Amino acid sequence: MKKRSGWSSITSPIKKSSGSGLCQGSLPGNGFNQKEKPEDQKRRNKDLIGRVRVVDADGDDVTPRPLVCPVPGFQKSLDELFFSIPKLSSSHPIGPTQDSLNAEIEDIFLGQTHPPPQLFKKGDDAEQHAREKMVGECDYISLTETETITFLDIPPTIISVADDDAEAVIQRNLSYAELCKSRMCSDKYIDRSMQTLNGALKNKLTQSEKTGTAGKGMAATNWDIYDSLYKQNETFEGEEADHKEKSVSSRSNTTDTDNTISSLSEMQICGSILNPESEPEKEILLPELLTNISCFMERTVVLDAFQANLAAYRQLPISEGSDRMAKHGKHSEESLDPTLELLWAFTCELTRGYCITSMAWNRQNPDILAVGYADFDSRCLKPGLICCWTIKNIMWPERVFHCHSSVTSLDFSANDQLAVGMFDGTVAIYNICIQDSSVACVASSSKSSRRHLHPVWQVTWTAKRLELSLADVLVSVSSDGRIAKWSIRSHDLDSTDLMWFRSDKEFKEAAENLKKKKMVLSKPNAVCVDFHPTDFGIYLAGTQEGLIHKSSFSEGHSFLATYKKHIGSVNHIEWSPFSPDVFLSCSSDETVQMWKQGRPVMTFKSIHQGPVFFAKWSPNCSTMFGVVKEDQVEIWDLNLSIVFPTIVHHAEPGVRLTSLLFARGTDCVLVGDSGGQVTVYKLKNFRVGESKQLNKMRQKIGQMLPCLMSLHFCCHIQMMNIIIKHHNSVAGVMDGLWGSRPVQKDHGAH
Amino acid sequence: MGEEVEAQMKRIEATKGVIGTLVVDPDGVPIRSTLDQSMTLQYAGQLRQLVILARSAVRDIDPQNDLSALRVRSKSNEIIVVTALVYIQSPSKV
Numbered sequence: 001m002k003k004r005s006g007w008s009s010i011t012s013p014i015k016k017s018s019g020s021g022l023c024q025g026s027l028p029g030n031g032f033n034q035k036e037k038p039e040d041q042k043r044r045n046k047d048l049i050g051r052v053r054v055v056d057a058d059g060d061d062v063t064p065r066p067l068v069c070p071v072p073g074f075q076k077s078l079d080e081l082f083f084s085i086p087k088l089s090s091s092h093p094i095g096p097t098q099d100s101l102n103a104e105i106e107d108i109f110l111g112q113t114h115p116p117p118q119l120f121k122k123g124d125d126a127e128q129h130a131r132e133k134m135v136g137e138c139d140y141i142s143l144t145e146t147e148t149i150t151f152l153d154i155p156p157t158i159i160s161v162a163d164d165d166a167e168a169v170i171q172r173n174l175s176y177a178e179l180c181k182s183r184m185c186s187d188k189y190i191d192r193s194m195q196t197l198n199g200a201l202k203n204k205l206t207q208s209e210k211t212g213t214a215g216k217g218m219a220a221t222n223w224d225i226y227d228s229l230y231k232q233n234e235t236f237e238g239e240e241a242d243h244k245e246k247s248v249s250s251r252s253n254t255t256d257t258d259n260t261i262s263s264l265s266e267m268q269i270c271g272s273i274l275n276p277e278s279e280p281e282k283e284i285l286l287p288e289l290l291t292n293i294s295c296f297m298e299r300t301v302v303l304d305a306f307q308a309n310l311a312a313y314r315q316l317p318i319s320e321g322s323d324r325m326a327k328h329g330k331h332s333e334e335s336l337d338p339t340l341e342l343l344w345a346f347t348c349e350l351t352r353g354y355c356i357t358s359m360a361w362n363r364q365n366p367d368i369l370a371v372g373y374a375d376f377d378s379r380c381l382k383p384g385l386i387c388c389w390t391i392k393n394i395m396w397p398e399r400v401f402h403c404h405s406s407v408t409s410l411d412f413s414a415n416d417q418l419a420v421g422m423f424d425g426t427v428a429i430y431n432i433c434i435q436d437s438s439v440a441c442v443a444s445s446s447k448s449s450r451r452h453l454h455p456v457w458q459v460t461w462t463a464k465r466l467e468l469s470l471a472d473v474l475v476s477v478s479s480d481g482r483i484a485k486w487s488i489r490s491h492d493l494d495s496t497d498l499m500w501f502r503s504d505k506e507f508k509e510a511a512e513n514l515k516k517k518k519m520v521l522s523k524p525n526a527v528c529v530d531f532h533p534t535d536f537g538i539y540l541a542g543t544q545e546g547l548i549h550k551s552s553f554s555e556g557h558s559f560l561a562t563y564k565k566h567i568g569s570v571n572h573i574e575w576s577p578f579s580p581d582v583f584l585s586c587s588s589d590e591t592v593q594m595w596k597q598g599r600p601v602m603t604f605k606s607i608h609q610g611p612v613f614f615a616k617w618s619p620n621c622s623t624m625f626g627v628v629k630e631d632q633v634e635i636w637d638l639n640l641s642i643v644f645p646t647i648v649h650h651a652e653p654g655v656r657l658t659s660l661l662f663a664r665g666t667d668c669v670l671v672g673d674s675g676g677q678v679t680v681y682k683l684k685n686f687r688v689g690e691s692k693q694l695n696k697m698r699q700k701i702g703q704m705l706p707c708l709m710s711l712h713f714c715c716h717i718q719m720m721n722i723i724i725k726h727h728n729s730v731a732g733v734m735d736g737l738w739g740s741r742p743v744q745k746d747h748g749a750h
Numbered sequence: 751m752g753e754e755v756e757a758q759m760k761r762i763e764a765t766k767g768v769i770g771t772l773v774v775d776p777d778g779v780p781i782r783s784t785l786d787q788s789m790t791l792q793y794a795g796q797l798r799q800l801v802i803l804a805r806s807a808v809r810d811i812d813p814q815n816d817l818s819a820l821r822v823r824s825k826s827n828e829i830i831v832v833t834a835l836v837y838i839q840s841p842s843k844v
Contacts, residue, residue: 226809290755291754297771298758298762300819301762301767302765305765396758
């Protein structure tokens with residue numbers, strides 16, 4: 001064993017035994033003490049009287065402080081202990097000394113002290129001498145570190161190339177490689193095999209609980225992921241919803257999400273089982289779902305059934321199933337004359353027996369048509385009807401509104417409000433998005449103090465220029481002599497008069513003129529009004545006397561101009577949508593008059609007698625307009641003829657034609673009759689005029705009519721508008737031009 | 751079922767060219783039909799799978815889209831299937 005210079009009297013190795021640390025230190029095993037006895041004895045027996053002091057080379061006191069607070073009697077006993085140890089060890093064998101030592105230590109702790117002199121007396125004299133000698137002298141202990149003890153040293157097999165031995169190593173490697181190569185053939189080496197003995201294996205068994213597994217397969221489709229994410233977000237919002245609904249919908253959700261095609265049969269079985277339980281819950285959801293579906297289905301089916309007709313309406317080529325030709329609508333069998341081709345009729349049981357008074361297209365959705373029905377047979381305030389039809393479903397109207405009085409006129413505003421004028425003087429505004437008839441009526445003038453008391457013959461929306469935008473203003477015309485402008489306040493309408501007819505003088509004059517005719521005038525009043533399409537605020541009003549007044553919003557009760565041409569009541573006035581100063585007027589005196597710049601330029605009169613109810617311009621063609629008489633509808637095309645209507649279509653016997661409407665964007669015309677039917681006709685074989693052709697015509701007319709005053713050209717969608725100044729002399733020339741056709745005669749003084 | 755829906759269904763059935771109609775609930779069980787029992791079950795069973803497949807195809811491409819109608823045109827006739835949104839999402843106005 002190496003000699004170690006410990007720190008002080010307390011040696012380093014620690015062994016566990018009973019007793020405190022201090023004592024432990026001194027106890028290390030008698031083995032130590034036995035061997036070190038002769039040398040250490042001197043070292044240890046330093047200062048018997050004083051404390052043990054350790055001093056290093058510099059003279060500093062580096063005595064370690066005791067771990068335990070020394071008890072006064074304890075010190076002494078420690079010294080005794082020092083003595084006793086060698087003493088005991090020398091006299092007695094190892095084994096029992098331990099026990100006696102232990103006993104002694106215990107005695108020390110208990111506070112008993114053995115009489116030290118006993119030990120002294122027993123002990124060696126030599127020791128004592130040595131001890132006495134050593135008193136006062138310092139023992140020098142040198143503390144040094146041991147050398148580093150290496151337990152394991154595995155040198156690396158890689159050395160750097162820059163190392164000193166590198167070359168030698170490289171050489172060795174090379175030689176070894178050569179050796180390996182030559183190994184095969186040389187006799188120096190013999191192959192031998194070795195067996196490694198594996199240690200015996202020992203089996204050890206353990207037991208654990210079986211981890212449960214379950215297999216689940218899902219087809220994670222794109223929509224599945226999206227739905228799960230959406231459902232997650234929705235759960236917070238949907239918690240307040242009806243639980244029943246949620247349960248049904250969630251059930252159906254689960255059926256869809258877990259529904260790979262393989263598990264379908266399972267689902268069907270589940271479905272039939274679920275059915276009896278969930279009947280009441282499903283009843284809640286079904287009607288809502290079904291409404292949508294059935295609506296859609298109806299449209300699909302109807303579209304299918306009437307596909308050819310609707311395609312013709314939309315000017316689409318017709319599908320293979322039919323025998324029609326798809327090009328230009330020309331038939332080899334039929335004649336090439338322009339004619340009206342019947343497509344379909346908007347009619348249903350609800351509307352049978354009603355008389356159609358007005359029709360209007362929705363401005364936002366050109367497929368929606370509003371039709372106003374009136375029951376005029378009994379001449380009393382019978383409830384009227386408004387139906388909103390759509391091209392997509394021609395079998396049944398989308399909306400049916402029942403009104404308390406017969407509907408006399410309709411108009412759609414630019415923002416989807418439907419204004420309705422009724423026979424009892426009520427003006428109402430409907431919101432067609434709502435199904436329920438009572439709720440759909442957004443505003444009504446029935447409670448207004450300034451409402452009309454007589455039938456409202458026309459309602460129209462017009463734009464009024466505000467500071468920044470255009471607002472829609474509702475204007476109505478009624479038999480009580482007022483043209484009123486309405487404003488909407490909450491649910492009521494309130495009116496302000498735009499014009500007011502009162503003059504008695506005019507009435508008398510007109511009455512004299514009319515004595516020849518069978519007209520009856522009660523009071524001078526306006527029957528129709530039309531606002532200028534571009535020049536906001538200017539409007540024309542036609543009266544029952546045959547006068548047309550031009551006025552504007554700002555004018556108040558005076559007129560800008562008055563046009564007298566008609567003898568009978570002016571039934572309808574319309575500005576031309578293409579030309580800004582041309583308008584058309586029709587009256588009960590069987591004529592239709594075209595005016596330009598306030599002067600009547602052309603009069604149209606067909607052979608057939610009868611008051612003209614409507615004369616409307618076609619929105620597609622600038623030279624075309626339609627005229628409705630009681631039993632026929634006429635389509636005039638000024639390109640082809642200015643004397644005769646291009647098409648004359650007779651009504652069925654027993655039915656009066658009452659209303660006319662052109663379809664925008666397509667060459668169809670709608671005719672309403674007194675049987676509650678709106679018939680849709682397609683204008684066949686009408687040639688869309690080209691500019692070249694019109695030029696030719698213009699030249700032709702120009703040659704023939706030297707007194708041509710103005711030729712007005714309005715190039716709009718390839719159309720041109722020809723207006724020929726009507727003059728007496730012109731009539732004669734035209735007589736010659738067109739042969740023996742009847743001459744138009746001027747009516748009236750102007 | 752609502753009266754309007756009833757009236758609509760009757761009108762559909764009365765339309766020219768319609769052979770029969772069939773209404774199926776979300777679980778695939780026929781609720782109402784104008785065809786005979788065997789045909790009803792057949793159509794319901796066969797079409798259900800087809801509708802699910804079609805819907806899956808449409809929604810795979812765009813999850814926010816959904817199948818609204820499916821038409822199968824054959825030599826002798828045409829089957830039109832109209833489906834409703836079962837999920838309460840932003841509905842498209844019909």
